[in-house]
Amino acid sequence: MSQAADPVKVVKQEVGKAAADRVRSHSIVGLGTGSTTAYAVQFIGDRLKRGELEDVVGIPTSFQAEVLAKQYGIPLATLDAVERIDVAIDGADEVDPQKNLIKGGGAAHTREKVVDAAAESFVVVVDSGKLVSRLGESFLLPVEVIPMALAPVTRAIANLGGTAELRMGVKKAGPVITDQGNLVLDVKFDQIADPGELERALNNIPGVLENGLFVGVADIVLVGEIVDGQPRVREF
Numbered sequence: 001m002s003q004a005a006d007p008v009k010v011v012k013q014e015v016g017k018a019a020a021d022r023v024r025s026h027s028i029v030g031l032g033t034g035s036t037t038a039y040a041v042q043f044i045g046d047r048l049k050r051g052e053l054e055d056v057v058g059i060p061t062s063f064q065a066e067v068l069a070k071q072y073g074i075p076l077a078t079l080d081a082v083e084r085i086d087v088a089i090d091g092a093d094e095v096d097p098q099k100n101l102i103k104g105g106g107a108a109h110t111r112e113k114v115v116d117a118a119a120e121s122f123v124v125v126v127d128s129g130k131l132v133s134r135l136g137e138s139f140l141l142p143v144e145v146i147p148m149a150l151a152p153v154t155r156a157i158a159n160l161g162g163t164a165e166l167r168m169g170v171k172k173a174g175p176v177i178t179d180q181g182n183l184v185l186d187v188k189f190d191q192i193a194d195p196g197e198l199e200r201a202l203n204n205i206p207g208v209l210e211n212g213l214f215v216g217v218a219d220i221v222l223v224g225e226i227v228d229g230q231p232r233v234r235e236f
């Protein structure tokens with residue numbers, strides 16, 4: 001019995017392919033984290049294999065990105081070995097009309113921000129379900145915290161009006177541990193009126209490593225959606 005293709009998967013594939021098609025030969029590419037970016041990594045690898053692309057080097061934003069890049073044959077480098085990143089491709093959990101983002105659904109936002117912000121061009125890949133009119137509408141804000149600072153950071157976040165919940169592992173007892181060995185708080189704010197101000201305020205709390213607000217970092221957002229039953233990718 002044939003099964004209908006999962007529309008979310010189809011859309012993620014299309015938008016991942018659209019991003020991979022923008023990669024040029026002789027370029028250094030930031031490789032983001034998450035299920036949508038995973039398709040972009042796969043399609044970059046396919047283009048390299050077909051000889052359509054040559055001399056592409058990836059800068060991974062996570063252990064996941066590193067594993068996928070190796071699987072799909074993309075040579076890797078670290079930030080100290082390159083002088084520039086031409087383009088970064090990464091997913092997001094929410095995107096507002098100003099192209100500000102919430103990221104960190106995969107607990108990788110700290111390295112993602114380093115790589116995405118360093119890129120000449122940062123291309124975001126999302127399905128249309130990630131578009132919101134205001135950040136924080138549908139997704140809790142991830143904040144990476146060093147373990148010994150968990151209690152004071154939780155109190156300081158409460159003073160900023162946020163309710164923090166420690167992210168717990170799935171198929172793992174205990175909390176999620178980031179690639180840096182830290183914890184993640186998922187924080188509910190009633191509203192995020194000024195994302196840039198909140199980004200700075202959170203990062204100013206001693207013990208916070210980085211939060212998932214990406215303000216003024218994205219250049220291009222590729223949005224995958226189904227229109228008249230067909231997958232389509234648009235840019236804004």
Ligand SMILES: O=C(CO)[C@H](O)[C@H](O)COP(=O)(O)O
Nearest residue numbers: 034035036091104105106108
């Ligand atoms: O920020 C991220 C990881 O930290 C991801 O890019 C974000 O969670 C989106 O992932 P997906 O494409 O699987 O929805």
